[in-house]
Amino acid sequence: MVVFGAIEAGGTKFVCAVGTGPADLRARTEFPTTLPQETIARAVGWLKEQGQHAPLAAVGIGSFGPIDVNTASPWYGFITTTPKAGWRNTDLVGPIRRALGVRVAFDTDVNAAALGEQTWGAAKGLSTFVYITVGTGIGGGGLVEGRLMHGALHPEMGHMRIAHDWRADPFPGLCPFHGDCWEGLASGPAIAARWGRQPEELPPDHPAWPLEARYLALGVANLVCALSPQRIILGGGVMRQAGLLPLIRQMTLELLNGYIQVEAIVQHIDQYIVPPRLGDNAGVLGAMALAIGAHRRAAAPGGRLGDLL
Amino acid sequence: MVVFGAIEAGGTKFVCAVGTGPADLRARTEFPTTLPQETIARAVGWLKEQGQHAPLAAVGIGSFGPIDVNTASPWYGFITTTPKAGWRNTDLVGPIRRALGVRVAFDTDVNAAALGEQTWGAAKGLSTFVYITVGTGIGGGGLVEGRLMHGALHPEMGHMRIAHDWRADPFPGLCPFHGDCWEGLASGPAIAARWGRQPEELPPDHPAWPLEARYLALGVANLVCALSPQRIILGGGVMRQAGLLPLIRQMTLELLNGYIQVEAIVQHIDQYIVPPRLGDNAGVLGAMALAIGAHRRAAAPGGRLGDLL
Numbered sequence: 271m272v273v274f275g276a277i278e279a280g281g282t283k284f285v286c287a288v289g290t291g292p293a294d295l296r297a298r299t300e301f302p303t304t305l306p307q308e309t310i311a312r313a314v315g316w317l318k319e320q321g322q323h324a325p326l327a328a329v330g331i332g333s334f335g336p337i338d339v340n341t342a343s344p345w346y347g348f349i350t351t352t353p354k355a356g357w358r359n360t361d362l363v364g365p366i367r368r369a370l371g372v373r374v375a376f377d378t379d380v381n382a383a384a385l386g387e388q389t390w391g392a393a394k395g396l397s398t399f400v401y402i403t404v405g406t407g408i409g410g411g412g413l414v415e416g417r418l419m420h421g422a423l424h425p426e427m428g429h430m431r432i433a434h435d436w437r438a439d440p441f442p443g444l445c446p447f448h449g450d451c452w453e454g455l456a457s458g459p460a461i462a463a464r465w466g467r468q469p470e471e472l473p474p475d476h477p478a479w480p481l482e483a484r485y486l487a488l489g490v491a492n493l494v495c496a497l498s499p500q501r502i503i504l505g506g507g508v509m510r511q512a513g514l515l516p517l518i519r520q521m522t523l524e525l526l527n528g529y530i531q532v533e534a535i536v537q538h539i540d541q542y543i544v545p546p547r548l549g550d551n552a553g554v555l556g557a558m559a560l561a562i563g564a565h566r567r568a569a570a571p572g573g574r575l576g577d578l579l
Numbered sequence: 580m581v582v583f584g585a586i587e588a589g590g591t592k593f594v595c596a597v598g599t600g601p602a603d604l605r606a607r608t609e610f611p612t613t614l615p616q617e618t619i620a621r622a623v624g625w626l627k628e629q630g631q632h633a634p635l636a637a638v639g640i641g642s643f644g645p646i647d648v649n650t651a652s653p654w655y656g657f658i659t660t661t662p663k664a665g666w667r668n669t670d671l672v673g674p675i676r677r678a679l680g681v682r683v684a685f686d687t688d689v690n691a692a693a694l695g696e697q698t699w700g701a702a703k704g705l706s707t708f709v710y711i712t713v714g715t716g717i718g719g720g721g722l723v724e725g726r727l728m729h730g731a732l733h734p735e736m737g738h739m740r741i742a743h744d745w746r747a748d749p750f751p752g753l754c755p756f757h758g759d760c761w762e763g764l765a766s767g768p769a770i771a772a773r774w775g776r777q778p779e780e781l782p783p784d785h786p787a788w789p790l791e792a793r794y795l796a797l798g799v800a801n802l803v804c805a806l807s808p809q810r811i812i813l814g815g816g817v818m819r820q821a822g823l824l825p826l827i828r829q830m831t832l833e834l835l836n837g838y839i840q841v842e843a844i845v846q847h848i849d850q851y852i853v854p855p856r857l858g859d860n861a862g863v864l865g866a867m868a869l870a871i872g873a874h875r876r877a878a879a880p881g882g883r884l885g886d887l888l
Contacts, residue, residue, distance in 0.1 A: 336838075336839070336840065350840055351838070351840045397730075398728075398729065398730035398731070399730075410805075414723035414724065414726060414728060414730065415723065415724075415726035415727070415728070415729065415730075416726070417723060417724035417725070417726060418724070419707075419723060419724070419806070419807065420707065420724065420807065421706075421707035421708075421723070421724075421806060421807035421808050421809055422707070422807050422808060422809045422839075422841045422843055422844065423807050423839060423841045424807055425804065425805055425806060425807050426803075426804045426807070426838065426839055427804055427805055428804075429804045429835075429838055429839075430800075430801045430804045430805060431741065431742045431797055431800065431801060431834065432740065432742070433740045433741070433742055433743060433759075434742060447836045447837070447838040448834070448836060448838065450742075488740055491739075491740065492739040492740060492801060492805070493805060494731075494735075495734065495735045495736055495737075495738045495739045496719075496734055496736055496739060496801070496802060496805040496806060497728070497730060497734060497805060497806070498728065498729065498730035498731050498732050498733055498734050498735070499730050499731060500730055500731045525740065525757070526738075527756045527757060528660075528756070529645075529660070529735065529738055529756040529757065530645070530731075530732060530735055530738075531645065531659055531660045531732075532731045532732045534731055535731065
């Protein structure tokens with residue numbers, strides 16, 4: 271039986287794993303994201319070691335971004351314009367493929383997580399849905415009619431502008447590019463900067479949470495209008511705050527105000543806006559799903575990912 | 580040679596045509612949208628008459644909405660929660676299919692227009708792009724990785740919330756559901772209500788236009804972040820104002836502020852945000868493209884629309 275390698279390349283930490291899915295996660299490790307050369311060498315070293323037990327058929331990488339996922343581009347496999355120190359224009363796929371000598375699948379961390387949730391988690395059987403993570407930043411990915419979203423680059427959902435009532439919230443936003451975009455207003459660091467305390471230190475009845483829910487609902491409602499997803503999965507560290515998800519559901523319904531008469535939204539909002547089901551392993555299992563998909567596509571060219579996984 | 584029927588079902592007028600494409604548009608007619616029974620009968624009567632010259636292989640309908648495009652739904656083919664008087668819960672596909680006895684393809688007016696532009700117009704060769712119309716309302720559709728966007732229902736892009744600076748623009752918006760959503764702030768009727776004059780009566784140097792460009796750019800930039808389209812096509816009556824499109828391009832670049840480093844956007848904005856190429860026939864030709872697609876899919880089941888058209 272074949273085994274797959276997976277790398278969740280995050281801005282804070284790298285998570286690596288080998289296996290064939292959540293029920294067969296043979297090994298897992300994580301370490302902090304330091305400088306590229308050191309971090310990549312560590313991931314490669316660990317995967318090589320694991321590969322001695324059972325050869326890896328393919329490796330999947332779900333990466334923080336922006337990244338270049340256009341296979342025809344000279345920068346395919348690179349992390350591109352990231353503000354993260356030392357990581358701008360870093361070739362991630364090249365050195366890993368050369369060192370391990372296997373097929374490498376590459377996508378955004380959020381597209382990978384979306385694929386993982388579709389394969390084993392909260393989006394089973396769905397063809398059009400969105401996966402959002404709210405943490406150090408806000409990122410979003412997903413599938414539309416069964417295809418991972420790419421287009422000109424890949425979605426950068428966290429950088430949508432949302433309605434910002436300056437009277438109610440004079441905080442100017444933290445995004446170095448856009449100030450008060452979605453991420454600039456509602457990421458974990460934005461909460462910390464606005465209230466002077468880390469999100470996890472703010473009690474459940476703090477006014478931070480209704481405001482946060484309002485901002486997250488504004489982004490979610492916009493994605494409902496732009497994409498018509500069958501479900502929206504909300505993950506990431508900020509979503510660990512109990513009580514936030516029910517507030518977001520309620521405010522999203524209020525914002526949509528009955529215009530979009532879809533039973534899945536209007537009648538079943540609790541199953542429409544949901545947490546990820548793969549928990550802390552969503553990212554690395556998503557990367558594994560990427561690897562499995564690439565391996566099977568290579569075995570059956572022309573096949574669709576959805577048919578094969 | 581086979582011939583196709585097409586209906587652009589608009590809230591103001593119906594446009595019908597028969598032919599095989601823009602170079603072979605054999606007949607075309609238009610008439611005002613009155614009550615459903617009368618309007619549908621007129622479309623059916625005209626298509627029946629045309630079918631006597633050359634039998635119709637299929638008919639495509641691109642309709643105002645919201646509509647039900649889920650073929651498994653009991654309301655498939657219906658116009659559903661429209662505020663348009665008399666048209667709520669109207670079966671459009673049923674009576675047309677029964678009267679004409681042919682295969683009927685059905686989608687939103689904007690998805691149809693997007694397909695028409697991909698087949699013969701401004702989106703040739705693209706797999707991920709958006710078509711927006713700015714007129715009586717704001718509507719948007721498109722394709723993602725070669726598939727028409729549907730999901731839970733279909734996109735309702737005009738109902739995204741955008742940043743509304745109440746100090747600069749105290750106009751509360753016109754949308755009966757959302758007030759100051761994108762359509763509520765930037766549709767033709769919103770311009771008319773805000774300034775007390777019809778858009779076409781406002782001179783090019785009127786402050787209405789920079790504000791309109793700002794609102795349209797806010798929506799366009801959000802769609803770039805949400806969907807990563809390879810191109811955005813902006814049509815509809817409001818876009819006839821000369822000078823509006825260049826302003827929107829410039830403001831979209833300012834809003835994105837270099838974050839999304841895609842050459843197609845940063846270097847070639849003039850080819851990134853473009854007018855439709857099929858002009859006034861975009862809608863009805865799009866409906867024809869739907870009919871052609873349905874006909875060919877029926878001939879080659881399992882084939883993809885993009886392979887077949």
